[in-house]
Amino acid sequence: MLPAFRNEHPVDTIGAGDNFAAGFLSSLLDGGSFVQAARFANATAAISVGAPGATNGVQSKSQVEAFLQSQT
Numbered sequence: 001m002l003p004a005f006r007n008e009h010p011v012d013t014i015g016a017g018d019n020f021a022a023g024f025l026s027s028l029l030d031g032g033s034f035v036q037a038a039r040f041a042n043a044t045a046a047i048s049v050g051a052p053g054a055t056n057g058v059q060s061k062s063q064v065e066a067f068l069q070s071q072t
Contacts, residue, residue, distance in 0.1 A: 002035065002038050002039055002042060003042075004042055004046070005042050005043050005045075005046035005067075005071060006046065007046045007047070007049050007050045009050055010049045010050065011049065011050055011051055011052050012049060012051065012052045012053060013049050014052075014053060014054050015048055015053065015054025015055060015057075016045045016048050016049050017045070018054060019044045019045050019047075019048035019054075019057070019058055020041045020042070020044060020045040021041070022041075022044065022058075023037075023040050023041035023042075023043065023044025023045065023058075023064065024037045024038065024040070024041035024044075025037075026040070026044075026061065027040035027041065039068070040064060040068070043064050043067050043068050043071070044058055044064050046067070047063065047064060047067055
């Protein structure tokens, strides 16, 4: 089991599931394992809830990678 990441300032949960799916598939397509993909997806969803709307929170793969670095 992987823990979820917290967004300390959630704004809108619309699109969190879609962003999770996109992050998961993106990581798998980049050669990540299922565990790596789930971790990347959790981070993608956590970022996504920090902005209004379904597509405003996550701007790039590097944004998600930086978020992951800040969590370790």
